[in-house]
Amino acid sequence: MLAEMITFEISGQLFGIDIMSIREIRAWSPVTVLPGVPRYVSGVVNLRGAVLPVLDLSVRLGWQSTDATPRNPIIVVEHEGQSRGLIVHAVNDIVSIDTDTIQQPEAAANDGITSFIAGLAPMGEEMVMVLDLKSLMADDRLEMAA
Template sequence: MTRQFITFQLGDQILGVDIMAIREIRAWSPATPLPNVPAHVRGVVNLRGVVLPVLDLRHRLGWGLTDPSARHVIIVVRIGEQLQGLIVDAVNDIVEVPMETMQPVPDMGDVPAASFLDGLANIDDRLILILALDRLADAGPSLAEAA
């Protein structure tokens, strides 16, 4: 059995998200900040009448802050019952990964980024970090509680 992933860049890292979770890919637009939200939540944007929280994925993974520019994109994903936007540097392509080739994330101790990964895939000599979207939204107050 194979699964399809959309791959994207965060700096030199290639990450992947299950294609079934993707709702759309849109150009960067500034987010309206909200008070009392976790630091990785950059704010909200209006997506055709729906208020969409925008997460700084780089910051959420513990890799520093993103300084968004016109070259960045927002990947709109469904996490649980909510749509959320992920700020990424660039979208790459769609890859098919045979499930039997997925590797588990090695135990690296207390490394924040590792807790957000579902596994690793090696495609065309590129190591792709597969995100566990459900874990990205865990921990901390919900946006409704913060606003």
């Protein structure tokens, strides 16, 4: 079976999200910073009258924070009725990935990223890290930003 995904980059690494979870891809807009939210929450933006928490996906994955500029797109995803904006470094393509080729990542001790990865899919010479939105968005502290 084929799954369609949007691929994007963070720190030179290739990631994918199921296209059915994506509401839109929008240009960067300044965020309103909130006190007391997790470090990976950059702030919130107004999305057609709704408050949208915007996550720095690089920080959420345990990497360096993104110095966001107008070149950084925001991917708006929805999972189980919750919408979040994800700051990424670049959006690449829509690709079809054979779900039979997706392999489970090896869990490394205290490596925060593998808990957010649903699997690894070969795509030519590269590997696409397929994000698990359920675990990515699971944080009670995020509700403070919504």
